[in-house]
Amino acid sequence: MQMQCCPVSVPVKCCLVRTPSSSPSSRGGGTAVDSIPMIAAGGPxxxxxxxxxxxxxxxxxxxxxxxxxxxxxxxxxxxxxxxxxxxxxxxxxxxxxxxxxxxxxxxxxxxxxxxxxxxxxxxxxxxxxxxxxxxxxxxxxxxxxxxxxxxxxxxxxxxxxxxxxxxxxxxxxxxxxxxxxxxxx
Amino acid sequence: MQMQCCPVSVPVKCCLVRTPSSSPSSRGGGTAVDSIPMIAAGGPxxxxxxxxxxxxxxxxxxxxxxxxxxxxxxxxxxxxxxxxxxxxxxxxxxxxxxxxxxxxxxxxxxxxxxxxxxxxxxxxxxxxxxxxxxxxxxxxxxxxxxxxxxxxxxxxxxxxxxxxxxxxxxxxxxxxxxxxxxxxx
Amino acid sequence: MQMQCCPVSVPVKCCLVRTPSSSPSSRGGGTAVDSIPMIAAGGPxxxxxxxxxxxxxxxxxxxxxxxxxxxxxxxxxxxxxxxxxxxxxxxxxxxxxxxxxxxxxxxxxxxxxxxxxxxxxxxxxxxxxxxxxxxxxxxxxxxxxxxxxxxxxxxxxxxxxxxxxxxxxxxxxxxxxxxxxxxxx
CATH class of the missing domain: 2.60.120.460 (YjbQ-like)
Structure with a gap:
């Protein structure tokens, strides 16, 4: 399960893509990802x-x-x-x-x-x-x-x-x- | 002894240059630099x-x-x-x-x-x-x-x-x- | 009272503009801004x-x-x-x-x-x-x-x-x- 890392040298507008959780269950044992914000950057x-x-x-x-x-x-x-x-x-x-x-x-x-x-x-x-x-x-x-x-x-x-x-x-x-x-x- | 700071607006590929320590002895008194990563950046x-x-x-x-x-x-x-x-x-x-x-x-x-x-x-x-x-x-x-x-x-x-x-x-x-x-x- | 946030994708020289405080009194009750550094960036x-x-x-x-x-x-x-x-x-x-x-x-x-x-x-x-x-x-x-x-x-x-x-x-x-x-x- 991967975060999207974005070089910011490209001067595009910031955008934020929120994907639905692929691990809806966060209980009961295994480590689970609760939410996965993926972020494309416009500049720091x-x-x-x-x-x-x-x-x-x-x-x-x-x-x-x-x-x-x-x-x-x-x-x-x-x-x-x-x-x-x-x-x-x-x-x-x-x-x-x-x-x-x-x-x-x-x-x-x-x-x-x-x-x-x-x-x-x-x-x-x-x-x-x-x-x-x-x-x-x-x-x-x-x-x-x-x-x-x-x-x-x-x-x-x-x-x-x-x-x-x-x-x-x-x-x-x-x-x-x-x-x-x-x-x- | 200086770290290299790199503006990241230049979209070059990241590179990491590790120089040998010029202060091999880190014991016995004076503050010593143990390692000096110098980093040239490609973008945050x-x-x-x-x-x-x-x-x-x-x-x-x-x-x-x-x-x-x-x-x-x-x-x-x-x-x-x-x-x-x-x-x-x-x-x-x-x-x-x-x-x-x-x-x-x-x-x-x-x-x-x-x-x-x-x-x-x-x-x-x-x-x-x-x-x-x-x-x-x-x-x-x-x-x-x-x-x-x-x-x-x-x-x-x-x-x-x-x-x-x-x-x-x-x-x-x-x-x-x-x-x-x-x-x- | 606003800080100036600066995209750094524009490769201009760093500059720092310090404005005088518009809230000289920082005592006596209300939250006050003591100083407002506004920063224009050249690159991280x-x-x-x-x-x-x-x-x-x-x-x-x-x-x-x-x-x-x-x-x-x-x-x-x-x-x-x-x-x-x-x-x-x-x-x-x-x-x-x-x-x-x-x-x-x-x-x-x-x-x-x-x-x-x-x-x-x-x-x-x-x-x-x-x-x-x-x-x-x-x-x-x-x-x-x-x-x-x-x-x-x-x-x-x-x-x-x-x-x-x-x-x-x-x-x-x-x-x-x-x-x-x-x-x-």
């Missing part, structure tokens, strides 16, 4: 901008709508590609998780606070910037500051229940910058 | 498809063979590029780790279960979908749902001992979708 | 090489200077793009975190050693390669072996306080290979 495109997310209180926040509002018009230009998000900070993080029940975000914040000691019992040497600073750095590396999401038919191709979270690990809310880079055809 | 290509991994029991599973079986033919079209894997779920994860001893995968599952409380002692608010659901969300953000692997000479350029793992964090096995995007020359 | 470029980082002792190390020394000349050829780093090992990790105070790196190592049991009290089955081996695998999946950083105006576009860390999780220092892939215009 790049776009990049820095967006600023407003200050958010400590905790996990669903920011998909904010991000899509900023880049949605650009996304619509891409039939197939990748969207890269890069948070330019070391005391917050980006992750993808459940987009519906805010309890999931609260529980994740509870987990992070349980797993990373804070305050007088914590063993940190780096304390000059406050008791929440060193834990924030650790949480930032646990979840990471960078995400890559596929683009399909002009939209972020995430699962039904997936959303982009900004996790703010500092007590004092700060605006956070995200460099968004789009690449595709 | 994009390919994307969604593959479905069969239901797997809770735990960590080596899925490199399954994935390569699905995308290997497409991979072979790329001399140089990147392969992006995106798991469309929030209760499983993708990670790269040891590909040989299944004990490593078992021990990693043990670790995850130790670090993320589950059951009556757990502090979670989000419990409607069962005791394993909230822990699954947390583990998904710890390991992540997205991977990017370099492509070199038509193959995933992982280290000798590296493999792609699907970590299933739910008790009830479910088929899992992975959007694979290939980009390169 | 790919470059890839494997660099070897020298053996480093167990712990977290700032390696931005070492990496930029290896790829800086190549980076300068890209106005806009992405730099991918891929560590070919399963007992070390790459992460982005604070680039100034070495205490942050020491504290992060302390955290990792606290969170992942090692020695006689540890529940691991995989012990053949020494007591530090299984913990090293787990830490590798916690922080990950792959990073993607935006390139803007010929440089890695990280935040002021961000740096690239190599975290060595084994007791015995080993040279570590990183496959670097650059893609952009």
């Amino acid at each position: 495109k790049w776009a990049q901008k820095t967006i600023t997310l407003p200050p958010l209180k400590r905790g996990c926040h669903l920011v998909t709508p904010k991000i899509v509002k900023e880049i949605g018009e650009d996304l619509s230009e891409f039939n197939c590609g990748l969207a890269h998000l890069f948070l330019q900070h070391t005391s917050a993080s980006l992750t993808i998780n459940e987009n519906y029940d805010s309890d999931v975000r609260d529980d994740t914040e509870t987990f992070l606070n349980t797993i990373v000691p804070e305050g007088t019992s914590a063993p940190w040497k780096h304390t000059l910037e406050g008791p929440d600073d060193m834990p924030a750095h650790i949480k930032s590396s646990m979840f990471g500051c960078t995400l890559m999401v596929p683009i399909t038919n002009g939209k972020l191709n995430m699962g039904t229940w997936q959303g982009i979270w900004l996790c703010e690990h500092r007590d004092y809310p700060t605006a956070r910058k995200v460099v968004v880079t789009l690449n595709g055809i | 290509k994009w390919a994307q498809k969604t593959i479905t991994l069969p239901p797997l029991k809770r735990g960590c599973h080596l899925v490199t063979p399954k994935i390569v079986k699905e995308i290997g033919e497409d991979l072979s079209e790329f001399n140089c590029g990147l392969a992006h894997l995106f798991l469309q779920h929030t209760s499983a994860s993708l990670t790269i780790n040891e590909n040989y001893d299944s004990d490593v995968r078992d021990d990693t599952e043990t670790f995850l279960n130790t670090i993320v409380p589950e059951g009556t002692s757990a502090p979670w608010k989000h419990t409607l979908e069962g005791p394993d659901d909230m822990p699954a969300h947390i583990k998904s953000s710890m390991f992540g749902c997205t991977l990017m692997v370099p492509i070199t000479n038509g193959k995933l350029n992982m280290g000798t001992w590296q493999g792609i793992w699907l970590c299933e964090h739910r008790d009830y096995p479910t088929a899992r979708k992975v959007v694979v995007t290939l980009n390169g020359i | 470029k790919w470059a890839q090489k494997t660099i070897t980082l020298p053996p480093l002792k167990r712990g977290c190390h700032l390696v931005t200077p070492k990496i930029v020394k290896e790829i800086g000349e190549d980076l300068s050829e890209f106005n806009c793009g992405l730099a991918h780093l891929f560590l070919q090992h399963t007992s070390a990790s790459l992460t982005i975190n604070e680039n100034y105070d070495s205490d942050v790196r020491d504290d992060t190592e302390t955290f990792l050693n606290t969170i992942v049991p090692e020695g006689t009290s540890a529940p691991w089955k995989h012990t053949l390669e020494g007591p530090d081996d299984m913990p090293a695998h787990i830490k590798s999946s916690m922080f990950g072996c792959t990073l993607m950083v935006p390139i803007t105006n010929g440089k890695l576009n990280m935040g002021t306080w961000q740096g690239i860390w190599l975290c060595e999780h084994r007791d015995y220092p080993t040279a570590r290979k990183v496959v670097v892939t650059l893609n952009g215009i």
Whole structure:
């Protein structure tokens, strides 16, 4: 079962051919191909901008709508590609998780606070910037500051229940910058 | 020591020139270049498809063979590029780790279960979908749902001992979708 | 507010137009665009090489200077793009975190050693390669072996306080290979 790879040096218009799945059953054992987008290219495109997310209180926040509002018009230009998000900070993080029940975000914040000691019992040497600073750095590396999401038919191709979270690990809310880079055809 | 970057608007055939390392010693102190692929391009290509991994029991599973079986033919079209894997779920994860001893995968599952409380002692608010659901969300953000692997000479350029793992964090096995995007020359 | 996406099939010289921000205020509530690089493309470029980082002792190390020394000349050829780093090992990790105070790196190592049991009290089955081996695998999946950083105006576009860390999780220092892939215009 083969994807169609297309050299883009030929300046034809982009087109997207979606073939019906030849493996309708994706359950019950063998690995199955669920859908086979085949893509003929017109030329690769790049776009990049820095967006600023407003200050958010400590905790996990669903920011998909904010991000899509900023880049949605650009996304619509891409039939197939990748969207890269890069948070330019070391005391917050980006992750993808459940987009519906805010309890999931609260529980994740509870987990992070349980797993990373804070305050007088914590063993940190780096304390000059406050008791929440060193834990924030650790949480930032646990979840990471960078995400890559596929683009399909002009939209972020995430699962039904997936959303982009900004996790703010500092007590004092700060605006956070995200460099968004789009690449595709 | 310089990589050769090649505009791809010239529709020449791809070629890959591998020069011998000029720094044969990669040990003992200074940063050394181990190999220097220099790549002349014929034109960038994009390919994307969604593959479905069969239901797997809770735990960590080596899925490199399954994935390569699905995308290997497409991979072979790329001399140089990147392969992006995106798991469309929030209760499983993708990670790269040891590909040989299944004990490593078992021990990693043990670790995850130790670090993320589950059951009556757990502090979670989000419990409607069962005791394993909230822990699954947390583990998904710890390991992540997205991977990017370099492509070199038509193959995933992982280290000798590296493999792609699907970590299933739910008790009830479910088929899992992975959007694979290939980009390169 | 729109990014300019540019088909690269037209073989014109790259150019970068930076417009002044039309949303000077990035605080106080609404999502704001901080800067809007608009990019006109001349043609996409790919470059890839494997660099070897020298053996480093167990712990977290700032390696931005070492990496930029290896790829800086190549980076300068890209106005806009992405730099991918891929560590070919399963007992070390790459992460982005604070680039100034070495205490942050020491504290992060302390955290990792606290969170992942090692020695006689540890529940691991995989012990053949020494007591530090299984913990090293787990830490590798916690922080990950792959990073993607935006390139803007010929440089890695990280935040002021961000740096690239190599975290060595084994007791015995080993040279570590990183496959670097650059893609952009």
